[in-house]
Amino acid sequence: MPFGSHLYGTNTEQSDADYKGVFIPTEEEILTGKIPKHLRYNSKENKRDKNTSKDIDIEMYSLHYFLELASKGETIGIDMLHCPEPFSIITSTEWQYLRKHRAEFYTKNLQAFVGYCRRQAAKYGIKGSRLSAAKRVADFLWDSVHSDKIDTTRLKHVWEHLPTGEHIHFIDKNEITPFRMYQVCGKYFLETVSIKEVYLSLRKFYDEYGHRAKLAEQNQGIDWKAISHALRAANQLLQIYTIGDIVYPLHCAQYLKDVKQGKLDYQSDVAPTLEEIMNKVEKLSELCTLPEKINRKRWEGWLCDTIKKYLT
Numbered sequence: 001m002p003f004g005s006h007l008y009g010t011n012t013e014q015s016d017a018d019y020k021g022v023f024i025p026t027e028e029e030i031l032t033g034k035i036p037k038h039l040r041y042n043s044k045e046n047k048r049d050k051n052t053s054k055d056i057d058i059e060m061y062s063l064h065y066f067l068e069l070a071s072k073g074e075t076i077g078i079d080m081l082h083c084p085e086p087f088s089i090i091t092s093t094e095w096q097y098l099r100k101h102r103a104e105f106y107t108k109n110l111q112a113f114v115g116y117c118r119r120q121a122a123k124y125g126i127k128g129s130r131l132s133a134a135k136r137v138a139d140f141l142w143d144s145v146h147s148d149k150i151d152t153t154r155l156k157h158v159w160e161h162l163p164t165g166e167h168i169h170f171i172d173k174n175e176i177t178p179f180r181m182y183q184v185c186g187k188y189f190l191e192t193v194s195i196k197e198v199y200l201s202l203r204k205f206y207d208e209y210g211h212r213a214k215l216a217e218q219n220q221g222i223d224w225k226a227i228s229h230a231l232r233a234a235n236q237l238l239q240i241y242t243i244g245d246i247v248y249p250l251h252c253a254q255y256l257k258d259v260k261q262g263k264l265d266y267q268s269d270v271a272p273t274l275e276e277i278m279n280k281v282e283k284l285s286e287l288c289t290l291p292e293k294i295n296r297k298r299w300e301g302w303l304c305d306t307i308k309k310y311l312t
Contacts, residue, residue, distance in 0.1 A: 001083045008232060009249025010257045016055040020080050022066045022095065024310050037065040063094075067303060070098075071294050073109040075233070081105060082246040094306055104298075106240060106290050117230040117237075117278055130185045131210050133167040137184050138202040141195050155182060155198060156191035227270060228260035234277045241284035 004018040005011035025035045043056040061069065061076075070077030081102035085091065140163050145153045155162075162170075162182060171181040171188075180191040182198075185205065189198050232250065239246045250256065255273075264270050 001080065001088045003079065003083075007079060007083055007087070007248050008256070009253030010228070010232070010260060012257065012261070016057060019056070019058045019089075020076070021058070021060045021090070022063055022080075023060050024307065025062050025064070027311050030307065030311075035062050035064055037062060063303065063306065067299055070105045071296065071299065073105065073107055078102075078105065078110075078236075078246070082248055084248055087248075097302075103244060105294055106244075107293055108288060108290050109293070110237060110240065110290070117234045117274070117281070130167050131206055133163075133165060134185050134202045134206045136165075137163050137168065138199050138206060141199045141202075145195055150196040150199070151194055153195045154191065155189055155193055155195065156180070158195070159191060222262070222266055224260055224262040227266075227274070228256050231259060231270075231274055231277070232256055234274065234281050237281045238277060238284070241281065241288065 001007070001020055002018065003020040005015045006017065023039070029035050039060045041056075041058040043054075066077060066080070070081060081099055083099075085096070085099065088095070140161075141158075142150075144158050144161065159180070159182075162168075164170075167185050169183040171177075171183060173180050177190075182189045182191065184202060187201060187205065189201075231252075235250060235252055235256075236246050258264050259270055
């Protein structure tokens with residue numbers, strides 16, 4: 001079956017051809033416990049070269065490993081299960097059965113997609129208030145002790161004077177962590193760490209993300225491919241949460257293609273779109289009633305029956 005951009009509908013003239021498939025291991029491989037996870041073929045002569053539109057990449061997964069991927073909610077497994085039947089080059093009754101029951105592989109683990117999308121958005125659209133909080137704490141730490149004592153002074157020594165406010169939290173010791181923690185912009189610091197360690201961490205955060213945010217305002221320094229992947233993943237989740245399925249090619253394929261090619265303005269178009277869809281997905285994920293995990297016994301039984309059928 002076609003995979004990647006050709007499945008999503010986001011392929012361009014430069015896109016290489018990716019194909020995925022599933023195979024049943026040989027009797028010898030099964031009996032000796034040497035079942036390969038996957039087999040791969042690539043048409044490139046030099047494997048170090050980047051794929052071009054003329055290249056073909058084929059990857060086949062053993063049925064055992066494919067079920068493991070799908071059970072964990074891995075993107076590869078979920079995408080393959082939703083490949084439209086007409087797209088399949090070769091099919092079987094077993095594959096058709098898996099496709100028919102693809103919804104059984106939806107679990108709350110899919111919420112990991114939400115985190116991925118958020119991380120991509122945060123790289124370029126981090127709010128100024130978070131950057132301000134990081135800088136405020138870093139400046140305080142630098143001014144709070146003499147430079148010759150910054151290595152030996154611990155966070156607990158200035159605990160009562162640490163800045164407070166948005167994106168800053170104090171966490172008391174508990175059964176799991178016997179030390180207090182100071183959280184700044186999602187970063188956790190034990191009270192026992194040195195002032196220098198906290199300062200350097202927050203300065204790095206401020207410098208790195210501040211620079212990215214400024215470049216994003218100018219539509220520069222953006223990993224458009226990564227952002228398009230985040231938008232795609234968010235749209236896939238939105239479909240699962242709203243219609244209980246993923247339909248390929250994606251209805252927003254042209255928009256994703258434009259994002260991938262850097263044709264749109266990040267601040268005025270892409271960032272608001274990603275923020276809007278992420279808000280929808282996060283709200284829906286909170287109401288999600290999907291199971292914590294799949295029924296492994298059911299699929300292990302199906303796997304055994306399928307293997308027996310092919311070995312007899």
